[in-house]
Structure formats: structure tokens, C-alpha cells
Amino acid sequence: MSSTVVPLVIAFLGIVGTLASGLMTQRLAEKAKSKERDHSERQRAEERRYEATRATVTAVRACYVALYTASLDYHSELNHFWHALRAGRVTDDSRERLDDARREHRARYSEAQLRAPDDVLATVDLVHRGLNRMYGVLKRLDGGIPQHGEEEFLEVHTQIMAFWDQLSEMRRVMRRSIGVPPDGFGRV
Template identity: 50%
Template sequence: MSSSTSALVIALVGIAGTLASALLTQRSANNSKIRELERADRQRAEDRAYQAEQAAIEARRTCYVALNIAARLYQTALTNFLVAIRAGTVTDEIRTDVDDMRRDHRARHAEAQMLVPDAVLTAAGAVNSHLSNLYGILRRLDLGEPEPGETIEVAAVMRVETWDLLSAMRTVMRHDLGIAP
């Protein structure tokens, strides 16, 4: 092989190496960029999932607070109603207060039915049912038309039992939020 042919072959190999090096560098850079974009996409998806989870927890927490407050205010209004019936001093203001608290509690309970997990809904349903039964007894006692076995003493026992149901509901709510063990 002549020196000019050798020089030409060496030059062609050098040019091919330079071109191949540029192509390989570009391909490597493209692969790195693709991996970086995929990592960023995964991170954004994880961030969105985390934010959605946090928003759901916050919505449940807000619902739990509203439901707990409404149930306790309804319980307090029923207690006032019970005391007034016992003393014979029921007023339209007391009746209105009970009806307002009842409506508010029902609204919060209906809201919870669309948002909370079954365990919380079961506990909230027990509270709702118990408060509704207590309200019915007190209302019939107020009207002077109690059903057999409905007395002020039965209503007083039910009122006390409500606190255990409220406590159980609160415990289930706190557990769902990860606050209680």
C-alpha cells in the first residue's frame, strides 16, 4: 500500500471516528435527556398523587370537624330540651333551637355520606340514629303523646348513652386521619 493510500485510509478512519463520536455523544445526550424527562414526569405524577391524597385527607378532616360539632350541638340542644320538658318550661325558642341543630346535623351527616369511609359512616350513622330516636321521644313527650315505654327517664338514659356513641365516632374519625392508634 502506498503512502498516499495509507494517508487516505487514515484520514477516512479519522473522519469516520470523528463523525461516529459526535453521533454517539448526541445519542448519549438524548438518552440522558429522555431519562431526565421521565424522572421529572414521575416526580410530577408522584407530587400530584400526594397533593390529591392530602386534599382528600383535608376534605375528610373538615367534614369530620363539621359533623362532630353538629352532633355535639344537637346533643346539647336535646339536653336543653330534656331539661325543659322535665321542668315544664319548654318554649318555642327551645323547640326552634332543637330543630335548627337537628337540620344542621342532618346536613353534615348527608355531606359525610358522600365523603367518608364506611367505618366512619357506620359510627356516624349510629350517632345519627340514636339522636333521631332521642329527638322523637322528646318531641312526643313534649306533645304529651309518648308511645308505650317512652318516659323522661328513658330519654335521660339515652342522652347519656349518646356520649359513648359520640366518643366512638370521634375515635374512628381520628383513626381514619391517622391521629389515633
């Protein structure tokens, strides 16, 4: 090789090297950006899943609170109605309060059927049926249609008083469903 060709080859290799390093740098930058985009997309998807889960838990919790409150109110109105019946002081207002409590409970029960998991629904169904069974007996007694007279009248009061255990069980199952441990601390 002549002395003029060597500098040309060196210059050519320098130019090719410079161009190749620019392309390599650009390629590496694109690869890094792609990785960063993928990471960001995964992170956004994870955040969306977390927010969806959180919204679901919040909605279920609100459903449980409304159902439990409606169940307590319905139970309380059944007890008040029984006492009014016993005292012979049933009024249209007491009938209306009982029917309102029943309607509110039914509305919250219907919502729970769409939101609550099956294990919770099993307990909720027992509470719902129990409350409505007592309602039916009291309404029959109020209408003057006793099937078993005084015995049935006293039995329904015993059921009303014993029903606290079923309400407590429903509360326990609902709390467990949303991750609240028995000691009251945990995911809220």
C-alpha cells in the same frame, strides 16, 4: 498500499471517527434527556398523587370535624330541650334551636355519607339514628303525646346522658380513619 493512500485512509478514518463520536455524543445526550424527562414525569405524577391524597385527607378531616361538632351541638340541644320540657319552659326559641341543630347535623351526616369509609359510617349511622330517636321521643312528649308517660320521659334523659359513649366512639373511629393514633400524635 502506497504512501499516498495511507494518509488518505487515516484522514478518512479520522473524519468518520469524528463524525461518529459527534453522533454518539448526541445519541447519549438524547438518551440522558429522555431518562431525565421520564424521571420528572414520574416525580410530577407522584406529587399529584400525594397532593390528591392530602386534599382527600384534609376534606375528610374537615367533614369529620363538622360532623362531630354538629353531633355535639345536637346532643347538647336535646339535653337543653329535655330540661326545658321537665321545667315546663319549652319556648318556640328552644324548639327552633333544637330543629336547627337537627338540620345542621343532618347536613353534616349527608356529607359524611359521601366522604367517610364504611367502617366510619357504621358508627356515624348509630350516632345519627340514636340522636334522631331521642329527638322523636322529645318531640312527642312536647306535643303531649307520651306513649309511656313519666317512665319514657326519664328514660330519654338516661339515653341522653349515656349517649356520650357513642359520641366518644364515633370520635375514636374518625380519628383512627385519618391516621391519628390514640395518643394523639401522628399524621395530621
